[in-house]
Amino acid sequence: MAVTGQEDAAAGFDPLRPKLMRVAYRMLGSVADAEDVLQEAFIRWMGADRAAVREPEAFLRRTVTRLCLDQLKSARRRRETYVGPWLPDPVVEEEEEEDVTLPLMLALERLSPLERAAFLLHDVFGLAFEEVATTIKRDPAACRQLAARARTHVREARPRFRVERERGLELAKAFFDASRSGDMKALGAMLATDVSVHSDGGGKRPAAIRPIIGYDAVMKVHEYLAGLFRKNGSKLVRAGFVNGLPGFVTLEADGELQTTALEIEDGKVAAIYVVRNPDKLRHLH
Template sequence: MSRPDSATDVFEAHRPRLARLACRMLGSLAEAEDVVQEAWLRWSRVDPAEIREPAAWLTRTTTRLALDLLKSARARRETYVGSWLPEPLITGPEADAETFADDLTLSLMTAMERLSPLERAAFLLHDVFEVGFDEVAATLERDPASVRQLASRARRHVQEARPRYAVAPEEGERIARAFFDASRSGDLTALGALLAEGATLRADGGGKVIAFHNPIHGARKLLRLFAGLNRKYGAEAYEMIRPMWIDGLPGYVSLERGRVLQTTALAIEDGRIVDIFITRNPDKLARVAALLDLSGREAAN
């Protein structure tokens, strides 16, 4: 049936929040957009008089759609080539601030990959989107006690990845710039001063471009890695396009040998880098390339 403009206005008022929820559930803007579009189609077919609380109805519908998609996505990720990272969401004056109106950094998004779909949904709905447990229980079709347990288990896992304190913007940007300069030039002394002893690097190429298939743990291994890359390619192979905040973490967008676009995000604690997240899969960087007008500069392989 045709919906009155007021119904469209109601949906559009909730769209940013629904997009955030779907994106945090799925780790993909493209999949989130599909979910929100399907939520709109379902909304367009209901009688407004039957919906007493549009916000609750839309949240419930979006969550259930995202859960269905997440279950199939989990199966696909079992055969994913190398590490899987969420699609990088870059912040800045060009970005939609509504998309980043929570405190889920890339570190926490990665930690949530260890959660079951129901744990992830319970945690996001209650802890991030402030939905009451009774409504979460109705959404997940579980009793409130079970939902509380789901959220509690999820919270314990996620808290391990939550930074102890936020990095000041100036400090984060300084460290990101210093990390790029040191890794590009092969200055191992400067690089070693930036890395925590237990630092870990994860790279997502998705089988589309060359990337490290397994996480690399420890500052010593990382120093050997960057020394080898510098010997092989030289400093001229790397170009920083722009410093950026990526899913709440300081980092930058760069090009390797003028062809391969990548984002690098850094988790920092006590002034040292504890996690390095590199995304090179071109399927996940199309939005970054378009936003920065780089579509003609990077290649898929």
């Protein structure tokens, strides 16, 4: 009977898993934490009176969102003691994600958990404020205010210029070739004057403890790194879109993976996001 109940629960849960994962990951910025939330949601789904649930998707989305709100409290405490810049876990896909790119996810970090939930559920996933209100246990008017405040904070993080898919991948490949070969002239031609580098090692692999800002500083760092790459090697594993931005996955000399994502504005690389923390890369193996 228990096996039958589990199979019945899975039959209703599994088709919704990708949608629920999108909600959880965009709320938390962590693949592992999102998977934990989905596991807990499934356990609660197994224990629910499923015959009485009229809309399983809405029920499970509410469950996942509320679990994420609880999770965000402990996540914020962990990030207060995080070593160096914190970046969300990299999700690498063949196609560009248009709803939530990496800069927007970083902007979401500055919101309160309720603002984040209201913005994502309404502005990204298209839920009516009545459904948002039921999910986060606030009235619709309060949810409208939460989403409006969130919108104000994240407006600047919305991409102003869409990069065509093929052009984005071309720029990522050219950036990889120039940075690894030491072609500083080609690399410099790609960078915006106010370019920045954000590298997340989490204290577990070497990475800059603070963002590197400005063309000269970024060029100096890449000139140094190019020498290491030529000496020790850095192998391209795949190109794609890393959290919605053109980028690539590499295998570095220490045997660990690394992701690089490029924020492009007006045809120039405006920001470079590098994830080196091995805890955030396990799912890519």
